[in-house]
Amino acid sequence: MPKPKYHIVVCTNARPPGHPKPSCGSQGSAQLLMAFNMGLMQRGVMPGEVLVSGSSCLGPCEQGPTVVVYPDGTWYSKVTEADVATILDEHIKGGKPAAKLNPDAVWK
Template sequence: MAKPLKHIFICTQNRGPGHPQGSCNQNGCGEVLEEFMFEFQKRDLGEKFRLTMTGCIGPCGSGPSVLVYPEGVMYGKVTKDDVAAIVDEHLLGDVPVARLCVAPEIWG
């Protein structure tokens, strides 16, 4: 297996309803994960990029959260409709999607 160009982590943390931190699962991370998997399969991206489900990766109030390395770019409030932009602009185009980046005081 070759080293991936980028590694995408998708928070799938699940906390119970009413938990003070909330969770990405309560905010639709499942749809985001499915859309990434669909795009990876459709575009045959598995050889260049790695996709990993993870537990909590940070700002729970900004979820669903997606983290892209090696750049360390954190995206927040990602929806399934945002996935194509992340793939096209960031993964393939090497330009982070500014409108989805969390604020520097949260991840900076």
């Protein structure tokens, strides 16, 4: 398999109900993971060209759901299903982080 051009990592960490700290899993990140995969298929991206993976906790739980795009190392915070198309069209297909989504805001 050739080296992928991008790797999209979606935090899907879920904490038990009543836990004092929020989690990306409780904020719909499993649906984001599916939306990224479906969006890539709809755009005709060849399998293996872009990988999409779920992960355990990435750290900034209060800013979740969190998505990171490598090799750029661009972090997106508070990602919604509506943001998936923007990330795929501007970042993955267009080659530049989706500025209107305030990438890397999670660390500012």
